[in-house]
Amino acid sequence: MKKKVLSVLLASAMVMSMAACGSKEEAPAANNNESSAAAPAASSEAAPAASSEAAPAEYQLTEPIKVVVNGTVNYVKEDSGKEEFIAALNEAVSEYMGYDVTFDFTQLDHSGYVDAVGRLFAGGDYPDVMVMSADMFKQYAPTGLLWDMSEAYDNAEFHARMTLPAINENLKDENGALYGFASGYGNGCITYVKQSWLDAVGMKAEDIKTYDDFYNMLTAFTTGDPDGNGVDGDTYGFISAGLLGNEAPFINYTSAFWQDSYPAILQGEDGVWYDGFQTDATKQALLRLQKAYADGVIDPESYTFGTKAAREKYWSADQTGSAGVFEYWAGSWTENIYNNLEKNGVITDLVSLPPIAEVGAYLNREAPVWVIIDDGDGDNARENAIFKAFCESMLDGDKIQTLWTYGVEDVHWSLKAESITSGSGEKEKTVEYKEGEFHFRNTFADPTQLFKKNNIDNALVVSPLTNGYSDSSDMVDAANKFFTENCVDAPVSPASETLTNESGNIHDAKMAAISAVVIEGGDVDAAMETYVNTVGATVEQILSELNG
Amino acid sequence: MFEKKKIITSTGVEVRKKPLGLRIWTNRGYYVMFLPVAIFVLILNYWPLLGVRFAFYNYKPVGEPVFNGFENFTKLFATDAFWVAFKNTLELSIMKLLITTATAVIVSIFLNEMGNLLAKKALQTIIYLPHFMSWAVVAAVASLFLSPSVTGMVNGMLRDWGILGEADKNIYFLANKDMWRPIFYIINIWKETGWGTIIFLATLSGINPELYEAADIDGATRFQKMRFITMPALANTILTVLILNLAKVLNMFESVFVLYNNAVFEVADVISTYIYRQTFAVALPNYGYSTAVGLFRSLVGCLLFVICNWLSKKVRGRGIV
CATH class of the missing domain: 3.40.190.10 (Periplasmic binding protein-like II)
Incomplete structure (x- = not known):
């Protein structure tokens, strides 16, 4: 009898452990259902309603926008003010869109990005937006996975302010389709x-x-x-x-x-x-x-x-x-x-x-691009909304573009009157900034260093900031000038x-x-x-x- | 048509087999205990096997899989790089198996001969430890030691000892086709010998001490005792270890992946690393092709397993399953 009781107890324990493991394993799948599989489903269900009751442009994104990035978005790295950046971005984009929008960032290994994206797709986990190198983009563009954003791009608010329109015009294929959006030129x-x-x-x-x-x-x-x-x-x-x-x-x-x-x-x-x-x-x-x-x-x-x-x-x-x-x-x-x-x-x-x-x-180099994954439901309302919330807002010239360029005010940079010390040893220097003077703050990981940029380089961007905020680093400005004077495509x-x-x-x-x-x-x-x-x-x- | 086989005890009594349902009910405790295991195995081991069908599909991250018959296999058999990887897998695995087993046997015998128990235990612990280091760490340490740069330790020693002259370039061990395999075997010996000695030391401790005492009385030397008592006692264990490991020779990945590079693909690329590159090092992989490579590897693995099982029956009198 004791043996039977023991066996039942052991079996129960194993079942419990399996259930525990099962729930752990199921978590990403549940997320998948909610964010990638269910999101298109939601959009396809919502889309007819949207198209019959409201214009497609008024489609509202109810699920977080899943964004996959490599190492080029600095402030979604750990210990770089990630929480502050995402919170500020959520708030600013919500304000821009007129309803609550949230972002769910996944940062993959930079040097193994192609591998990591392959693994992600192998698991059937498609994001809404992701960054691709030009090489990668050229291979994905003809596959039908990427959404043609040409119309949204042509109608974007930033279009009138663009100083380097040729970058994205050159990305259009022979039929005028634009499957990727470059926020700046490639650099080298x-x-x-x-x-x-x-x-x-x-x-x-x-x-x-x-x-x-x-x-x-x-x-x-x-x-x-x-x-x-x-x-x-x-x-x-x-x-x-x-x-x-x-x-x-x-x-x-x-x-x-x-x-x-x-x-x-x-x-x-x-x-x-x-x-x-x-x-x-x-x-x-x-x-x-x-x-x-x-x-x-x-x-x-x-x-x-x-x-x-x-x-x-x-x-x-x-x-x-x-x-x-x-x-x-x-x-x-x-x-x-x-x-x-x-x-x-x-x-x-x-x-x-x-x-x-x-x-x-x-x-x-050919510029890296942001691409939007086509959910394949035949309705562009959702993708248009993602373009506006992510790509268009990114170049708003002001608040959101500043977030993508320099990060969060009073976290990564500030306009406050304060003294900032950087460098160490003989190279240590302290700069007194006046009220309203744009300057970077010290990094969290190394207080002798200053934050530099988030993702967009203000010197390379296709549509510059309109608020006048500028990285005061002469060295970076000189380096950008040096490169542009000495480069060919x-x-x-x-x-x-x-x-x-x-x-x-x-x-x-x-x-x-x-x-x-x-x-x-x-x-x-x-x-x-x-x-x-x-x-x-x-x-x-x-x-x-x-x-x- | 088929007669039930009667079960008769040694006393000639025929045993009547109980009906299956009754037997299950009688042993229900055990069946309940086994149920989670069965579910685990079905979900984790058999459910993924359904993916094998993709070996016959053109299956990319984008779009629906398209059935393409044996096209992936045709491409596979026509690809030189695959056959290089296949040959390397067999050569590296079998050599590694033989070398690490031989080293483990020798070290076990030496450890067994050590009289100082404290020194023996300390030495055992020291040689076990590398087994617990991850391959990534081992590769990082090996790369530092073997660096061809002026700061590389091994090259520095070779230069200090005069083996490398003034005019000689530092040796790029991990990018040299002639050196890579010896280095790989040495690293494997360093990492796995200690662990491999466990089973042999257990066998050695089971040898009847009276055999050694009798040999002492007969005036046998230490070497003769090793030759005529220890080695024969170990022979069956050595064969068992070899046979059991032979079935797993195609599973080599991590140790190669962290140590190889483009310069030594010809001698170092194995099937698993080839699959990895075909799947993850290109922007739009064809998972169907990778699955076909994997399936082929599994089929060869099965064949090896059957051979090992047959060998095991021959040598040990029982199979490995």
Whole structure:
């Protein structure tokens, strides 16, 4: 009897545990039902009512707007005033829309964003709005998943105030459909050089005009003692986050070596698409990289480094093993790199090197875009409401745009009369601000640093703020000016079904060729032959789709 | 047509089998206890198997799945990268299994021979510990140690010892096709040997001490005792461990994923990492293709399992299921 009682008790315990686990597992599904599956259902139920009783524009969003972002929205990161930002955004957008609107943000891993979105979609969890890189956008645009926002965009309130209308006009397809909305232009990478290292090896930035000059500088950084620790040869000339990126414009971290080569499928001046990887220019670029590796002027781990690892090594407190030259994003990143060097006690100015003659100009990448997921119910009322609440309000020129640009008043920035101290050690400085003077406040994570921007860069935005608030950083302004004066638009990314299916395999084949030539010091023609044997037929198929 | 098999006891009494319903009622306690387990298994192990059908579909994150017959398998068998991954999976798994088992046996024997109990326990604890470290941490530590940069510890040591000369470049261990596999095996030995010794030490502690005493009387040396008593006693356990693990050789993922990179795909890419890249490293993956790869892997896994079961019956006299 005791055994039976015990068995019943044990079984009950297991059932309870299963129920507990079950409820845990069911939570996201329940959310899904409410927010993604049920939301369209709700809209489809509500839509006829809306269309029969009221105009579609008056559709009211009753569920939170689900937004998926990468690392480019700074204030939805933990310890960055996330709660304050979302609360302020909810309030401001509710005011803008005339009824309560709330946002539910999901921030995915920045460097693994494509993977993370794939996992999200694999789980059937579609957001309402999400950010996509140009590359990703090109692949999703023809699928029918994205909502054509062209009409909403053309009628948007900000349209009349736009200073860079061409950015979004260029995103429209041949039928005039607009599946993604760019709030700013793309930005790109520039070459940073540590001034103190230049001084240590007796070189001047203004003398670096050609690849030979550039290479001599890298060699001097590698063989000399630019960090001043008394040891020659324990530093590198160049460090990068990979030798070839996996999204457009691919070469922006190593443009000095790729120069006139663009190792991706691109369109020639005659309108014909071709594979830029199978060109002599690419072979020459690989040979340049091979020599640089053999000479040890590139940190060898650049091949496997991601952006975080490369950045941190560049500004590390111990400069042994660091590098003097780093190609990275312009604009606010200029200040970010400088501040991190300073924070780690690396006393140096940061030189933005004009593109060397062989590079000609830095590449302005195709802008990342906000897309709205089409719920597929055939009614645009809900999507129109989401466009207005998210995209249109984002560029209202005032309150909401300020939130997206600088964050929350008296959290991230302020107009109050106060003194703000930033920097540390010798670089510590205190600035007294008068009442009404716009200024950033100290970050929560590191009180020696100031907040910079949230998502929109005021210097890059397609429709500027009208309230006059401006980031007072001369360094960022100068960096943006420097980039815009020295950039050209990156080649347009292609869109083809085979490319969509095979882009991963093609990238693997390119990396295998790069590895064979650069890391192993192999023959470039043999590596190219292997590349052609591996994915040549696939590339031909893509080209026939594009040129057909 | 089918006659019921009679059950007769050793005393010749025929046992009448009770009806199923009655047997269930009699053992209802056990059945109640088993019910949650059955539900768990059905939901978590069998329900997901329904997804196998997508191996025959073109199934992308966008739109409805479209049946495409064996197209995914045709593509799979025509893809070189898949066969490279398949070959690597078998080679890496089997080599890893053999090496880690051999190391675990050797370490177990040495531990067993240690007279100082305190030192033995301390050493056992030290070699167990790496097993509890996550692969991500192990990979981060290994990358630091093996860095080809001037700050890399192993390269620094090779340079200090004169193995790398002035003119030699630092070795990029984790991006070198010739070095990656040895490094992978060494890291696996370091991480898993301690854990692997548990089962062998248990076997060794079960050897009758009288055998050793008798050997001592006969004047056997320590090596002879190891050779003629310890090793034969361990042989069956070694075979059992090998056979049981052979059925799981295709499940390799994490240890490779955290240590490999594009430069060594040729020697390091395994089926699981290949599936991962096909599924998550492209913007619009075809889940149907990934499922087809997974299904093929499962079928090969099943085949290996059947072989292992047969081997187990041969060696141990009973199967592994």
